[in-house]
Amino acid sequence: MNSLRILVIGGLTTYRALFNWVSPWILVPSLLVMPLAQILLFSYIGRSAGIESDTFFVVGNAVQYSALPCLLGTASTVVGERLQRTLGIVLASPAPRLALVIGRTLPVMLNGLAVSVFGLVAGSVLLGLPVRPATLGLATLAIAVSVFGCTGLGLVSAAVGLRLRDIAVLSTILFGILLLCSGADIPRPALPGWLAAAGDWLPLAHGIAAARSVAAGGGIGGVGGDLAAEALLGLGYGMAGVLMLRLLERRSRSAGALDLT
Amino acid sequence: MSVIEVSRVSRHYHVRSGLRWWRRQEIQAVRDVSFHIDAGETFGLLGPNGAGKTTIIKMLTTLLLPTAGSARVLGFDVASQPGEIRRRVGYVFGGDRGLYDRLSALDNLRYFAELYGVPARAQRQRIAYVLDLVRLAGRERERVEGYSRGMRQRLHIARGLLHDPPVLFLDEPSIGIDPVGARELRATVSALADAGKTIVLTTHYMYEADELCDRIAILRDGSIVAEGSPADLKSRVSEGEVVEAVVHSLPADAIARIQELAGVRSVTVRDLDRAQVLLVQTKPAAQLAAEIAGCLRGTAIQSLSVRAPTLEDAYVELVGGT
Amino acid sequence: MSAGRLLRLVAVSWYLHLKMLHRSMFDSVMQVVWPLFFATTALLVYRATGDRDALSYAATGAAVVTVWSAVSSNASGILQRERAFGTLELLVAAPAPFSLSIMSIVLAVTTTGGYAVAATLLWSRFVFGVHLAPAWPLPFALALVATVFSFGVLGFLLAVAAVRYRAVFALGGALELPLWLACGFLVPVALLPSWLRPLSWLLPPTWGMQAVRAAAAGQSLWADLGLWAGSTAAYAAAAVWVAATVLRSARRHATLSLT
Numbered sequence: 001m002n003s004l005r006i007l008v009i010g011g012l013t014t015y016r017a018l019f020n021w022v023s024p025w026i027l028v029p030s031l032l033v034m035p036l037a038q039i040l041l042f043s044y045i046g047r048s049a050g051i052e053s054d055t056f057f058v059v060g061n062a063v064q065y066s067a068l069p070c071l072l073g074t075a076s077t078v079v080g081e082r083l084q085r086t087l088g089i090v091l092a093s094p095a096p097r098l099a100l101v102i103g104r105t106l107p108v109m110l111n112g113l114a115v116s117v118f119g120l121v122a123g124s125v126l127l128g129l130p131v132r133p134a135t136l137g138l139a140t141l142a143i144a145v146s147v148f149g150c151t152g153l154g155l156v157s158a159a160v161g162l163r164l165r166d167i168a169v170l171s172t173i174l175f176g177i178l179l180l181c182s183g184a185d186i187p188r189p190a191l192p193g194w195l196a197a198a199g200d201w202l203p204l205a206h207g208i209a210a211a212r213s214v215a216a217g218g219g220i221g222g223v224g225g226d227l228a229a230e231a232l233l234g235l236g237y238g239m240a241g242v243l244m245l246r247l248l249e250r251r252s253r254s255a256g257a258l259d260l261t
Numbered sequence: 262m263s264v265i266e267v268s269r270v271s272r273h274y275h276v277r278s279g280l281r282w283w284r285r286q287e288i289q290a291v292r293d294v295s296f297h298i299d300a301g302e303t304f305g306l307l308g309p310n311g312a313g314k315t316t317i318i319k320m321l322t323t324l325l326l327p328t329a330g331s332a333r334v335l336g337f338d339v340a341s342q343p344g345e346i347r348r349r350v351g352y353v354f355g356g357d358r359g360l361y362d363r364l365s366a367l368d369n370l371r372y373f374a375e376l377y378g379v380p381a382r383a384q385r386q387r388i389a390y391v392l393d394l395v396r397l398a399g400r401e402r403e404r405v406e407g408y409s410r411g412m413r414q415r416l417h418i419a420r421g422l423l424h425d426p427p428v429l430f431l432d433e434p435s436i437g438i439d440p441v442g443a444r445e446l447r448a449t450v451s452a453l454a455d456a457g458k459t460i461v462l463t464t465h466y467m468y469e470a471d472e473l474c475d476r477i478a479i480l481r482d483g484s485i486v487a488e489g490s491p492a493d494l495k496s497r498v499s500e501g502e503v504v505e506a507v508v509h510s511l512p513a514d515a516i517a518r519i520q521e522l523a524g525v526r527s528v529t530v531r532d533l534d535r536a537q538v539l540l541v542q543t544k545p546a547a548q549l550a551a552e553i554a555g556c557l558r559g560t561a562i563q564s565l566s567v568r569a570p571t572l573e574d575a576y577v578e579l580v581g582g583t
Numbered sequence: 584m585s586a587g588r589l590l591r592l593v594a595v596s597w598y599l600h601l602k603m604l605h606r607s608m609f610d611s612v613m614q615v616v617w618p619l620f621f622a623t624t625a626l627l628v629y630r631a632t633g634d635r636d637a638l639s640y641a642a643t644g645a646a647v648v649t650v651w652s653a654v655s656s657n658a659s660g661i662l663q664r665e666r667a668f669g670t671l672e673l674l675v676a677a678p679a680p681f682s683l684s685i686m687s688i689v690l691a692v693t694t695t696g697g698y699a700v701a702a703t704l705l706w707s708r709f710v711f712g713v714h715l716a717p718a719w720p721l722p723f724a725l726a727l728v729a730t731v732f733s734f735g736v737l738g739f740l741l742a743v744a745a746v747r748y749r750a751v752f753a754l755g756g757a758l759e760l761p762l763w764l765a766c767g768f769l770v771p772v773a774l775l776p777s778w779l780r781p782l783s784w785l786l787p788p789t790w791g792m793q794a795v796r797a798a799a800a801g802q803s804l805w806a807d808l809g810l811w812a813g814s815t816a817a818y819a820a821a822a823v824w825v826a827a828t829v830l831r832s833a834r835r836h837a838t839l840s841l842t
Contacts, residue, residue: 029757037760044770045625045641049632169613176620185624190631274837319837322676326834348678358669363606364599372599375592376677376684420673 031115032122035065039123042185052187054127059215060184062119063143063208066112067150067178071171073108074154075161078245101242105151112147113140138214145227146207149234150178153203155241162248178204203237206230264428264459265298265321270330271483272316290316292483293330298461298476300427303454305470306463308480309580314463315354316483318432321461322352334428348378351421351429355436359417362406366397366416369405370423377424391419395449411442418449429453431462435469447472467573481580494575501526503570504541504553507563511537518556524549527578536563542570542578592679596687597694604695614657614695615702618649621760622703625769626711642707643715643799644768647727647792649703651734651762653696654689658738659755661688662745672839675830682826686739693735700731718801726798729808730791733815737762737787740822746829746839767792787814 043057117140124131157170164170178184181191181199188196199205207230210223272291291313298304306314319325321334323343331338337345360369370388379387392398395415405413414434421429431450435443443466450473454460464470470477471491478488487494511530519528519539524547531538539557543549550567605611622645629641662685665671674684707713717723741755764770765782766789772780783789790811797804833839 029754033757034760037757037764041760041764041769042624042628044764044774045628048770048774049629049634049637051628051631172613172617176617179620179624180627186627187631190627319672324672324676324834324839325837344678347676352673352676354669354672356669358667359673361599361603361668361670363603368599368602372596373673373677375595376674376679378588378678381588381591 031069031111032118034068035062035115035119036122036126038065039119040126043123043127046185054129055124055215056187056212057185058120058123058127058129059139059212060182060208062116062123063146063211064179064182064184064204065119066116066143066147067175067204068171069115070108070112070147070150071154071157071174072168073111074105074151075158075171077104077108078155078158078162101155101245105155108154109144109147109151112150113144116143116147135215135217138220139211141220142207142211142214142223142227145230145234146204146211149203149207149230149237152234152237152239152241155238156244157241159241159244159248162245178202181205182208184208201233203230203233206233262300263297264300264302265296265304265332265334265461267297267317267321267332268295268330270294270317270320270327270332272313272320272325272328289483291320291327294480294483294485295330296478296485296488298459300459301454301457302475303450303460303462303473305474305477306461306480307465307467307470307477307576308463309465312480312580313483314480315432317480318352318354318430318461318463322350322430323347348424349426349428351424351426353417353421353429353431353434355414355417355431355433355438357410357413357437360405360413360420363404365402365404366392366408366419367401369416370401370420373420374423379424387423387425391422394422394452395419396445409442411438411445414438414442414446415449418446422453426458428459429461431460433463433465435464435466443469467576471572479576479579486579487575491572495570495572497575500545501543501570502545502547502567503574504539504543504550504565504567506539506541506553506557506565507533507536508539508557509536509561509563511539511557511560515556515560519553522549522552522556523547529577540574540577542574589680589683593683593687593690596684597690600688600691601694604691611695611698614653615699617656618652618699619702619706621652621763622646622649623706623710626707630711638711639713639715640796641769642703642711642713643795644792646700646703646707647730647788647795648763648766648768649699650693650696650731651737651788652759653699654693654734654738655741655755655759655762657692657755658689659741659745661685661692661742666839675833675839681830682739682743682823685742685826686822689735689739689742693731693738696731696734700727715799717799719798719804722804723795723798726791726794726804726808726811729811729815730788730795733787733791733811733818736815736818736822740818740825743822743826743829746826746833762786762788765789767796785814787811787818790814 039058039061042061043054046052046054046057117136120139120143121131121136123129153174154171157174161170177198180186181195181202182204183191183196183199184204191199206226210226210230213223213226214220270291271289271293274288274290275285276288294313294317296304306317308314316325320327320339321332323339323346326340331340333339334346335349337349339346361372364372367388370391371384374384374388388401389398392401395418397412397415397419400412405416408416418431418434421431434450435446438446447469450460450462454473460473462470462473474491476488476490477494478485479494480486487497516528516530516539519525519541524544526542526544528542529540531540541549541553550565554562554565625641625645626638629638632638662671665674665688675681677684704715708715741758745755765775765779766772766786767783768788772783772789775783790807794804794807794811797807
């Protein structure tokens with residue numbers, strides 16, 4: 001009955017508690033300047049190489065960059081709680097686990113969505129591309145689904161991060177892998193086959209394809225398959241992540257593996 | 262000759278708290294403090310946390326500028342001649358930090374020997390000497406991350422002594438060390454004092470100051486509330502008696518009633534886990550034990566005793582019982 | 584202190600900090616892997632054109648610029664790390680010039696960036712089949728070292744600015760990719776929008792990279808090296824001045840020991 005409350009309030013409070021050292025001086029560079037820099041860098045590389053269009057790179061990188069806040073955000077809300085010694089308290093509380101997990105990740109997803117949409121709009125403006133409200137609306141939907149996919153992967157990386165004790169490495173490496181194989185910058189024909197195949201089974205590739213299609217003026221009908229694939233991947237990874245976390249929790253209770261005190 | 266002269270020094274900070282980083286608050290850390298320290302003296306700055314001890318040390322080691330007043334170390338002004346002072350003083354603080362954990366003790370000392378300009382040719386000998394002095398010889402090639410707190414603290418002191426400074430600042434060196442480690446540390450400090458170093462020591466442990474210091478200044482809320490030799494400070498309260506009572510759930514008005522008794526000089530209360538310790542300092546021959554017990558009627562008294570005052574009582578009276 | 588002593592201070596401090604940096608596997612691996620992701624992505628884009636010259640243009644630039652990833656992400660955090668160790672106050676309290684202590688730490692960080700250069704060169708040789716055969720190998724190497732050094736000087740400026748302004752810590756990461764773009768490593772400066780070009784000219788690595796490319800093509804690199812030297816010296820002087828200013832300010836505002 002109070003699942004929703006746990007979901008919203010619990011999630012927001014943790015996010016604030018873990019990020020309250022973050023001042024605007026840190027947020028602006030990492031969430032606004034860095035994605036823009038990546039968008040511009042690859043757009044100009046594209047111009048210099050004479051390959052694809054500005055839109056190709058703006059959309060690709062704006063969506064791909066959301067992977068960083070999603071992966072790091074999810075992992076650090078989960079692992080950060082261990083650092084702050086609150087993980088034990090949270091895991092031991094009778095609150096429904098699924099609501100807890102979704103509550104923890106909801107602010108992360110909203111953050112990722114905002115970062116991506118900002119990158120898309122600001123990048124388009126800087127490169128002189130038109131921004132049409134209808135297109136932006138559809139693109140936002142595609143981004144939202146992509147962000148959901150990345151956050152699902154973030155839960156898996158959080159679970160692995162709990163074992164490895166270093167979440168930043170894993171999140172960063174995953175971000176790099178997604179940069180390579182999601183097709184954010186490299187046109188699909190130029191992508192080595194095994195990278196493209198990996199991309200198909202990771203979040204983002206389908207989401208980026210959908211976002212590009214709507215940015216080119218395509219309707220929602222043409223991207224249904226991609227969006228469904230992206231959402232399914234997110235759901236799959238998310239469920240795997242939650243299962244791994246629960247398994248870890250159970251093992252920690254029997255073996256005392258996590259510092260739960 | 263005074264090695265350190267502090268004259269009417271004040272220092273305030275602006276702090277921003279929590280999320281509201283735009284709201285500034287001013288804190289007076291040190292207020293109008295004056296004292297002087299002679300060559301070869303061991304001088305103690307004693308007081309509870311936040312009394313301003315560390316701030317004074319940081320001003321004297323040139324890390325902080327005084328906001329008012331002036332201070333000289335070895336004749337050099339702390340504000341305008343930091344370079345001269347830095348070459349001639351050693352600075353050691355307590356706690357876990359201040360060392361490179363991933364390096365060995367030897368590498369740590371090599372590094373700071375360079376920073377302090379110890380001549381290359383003299384380094385090896387000097388490092389061996391300070392390691393020996395703090396009884397770390399033979400373990401210098403181990404990484405510091407494996408050191409105990411006591412060992413780290415001794416390594417800190419070795420680091421502070423690398424350039425053989427005539428003046429040594431020790432900021433709460435015994436914090437967090439176990440009793441055995443603390444005793445060894447006191448032995449090291451007193452050996453340094455015997456060797457003629459001028460030492461400024463901050464601590465909130467009474468016995469440490471009593472054992473090591475020639476003179477003590479007691480700080481409260483940034484001001485010196487008493488200064489003198491340990492014997493001087495003890496004599497301030499030695500004419501009276503102390504009535505010490507351990508009680509449970511002390512009623513609020515009991516303290517007021519005791520304070521009104523003729524012959525009571527001060528009343529302090531300290532909270533323990535499940536009880537409170539009531540300390541009543543009385544004038545000589547006041548014989549107040551029975552009357553105090555009367556004021557506590559209705560309260561569960563675990564014990565009540567009358568004894569002669571100690572240096573700790575002087576301290577407790579001066580800093581207000583916390 | 585004499586010049587010899589100061590040189591020795593830099594050398595010992597550089598060596599010991601390098602030793603410490605090597606003890607963190609995470610830092611070492613990430614410093615190579617992270618820029619390699621970006622370099623690989625850029626090279627895959629260029630390879631798609633089928634233009635070998637463009638690919639080797641990008642491979643040369645990518646190899647050099649990877650150093651900046653190591654420097655920008657670490658240099659601004661140096662002060663934060665020294666603060667966390669509790670050694671920052673000790674560095675300031677020591678008689679050795681503070682900017683020299685910090686510079687030697689930045690040099691150690693820049694040195695570790697060299698591994699990324701080597702890794703990227705090998706990567707482009709064996710994965711992308713790019714054979715770099717500079718027309719003038721020795722000047723090429725000289726210009727390469729010069730460019731890397733100018734990254735170090737930029738990192739030095741970031742590091743000392745972070746003494747007082749802790750937000751610089753985050754700024755370091757945000758400056759990573761802008762320099763990839765602005766200094767002609769992967770995209771010719773001439774292709775950048777006109778408002779951005781003057782900014783590129785103000786950055787020493789731009790001239791260093793021009794010199795690298797000139798040496799690779801067998802053209803005179805001395806004019807570029809001259810501009811490199813001038814701009815690098817200006818940044819170094821600025822950093823020394825900033826160091827003195829922020830230290831004075833830190834003594835006044837009590838901002839040294841804040842964790």
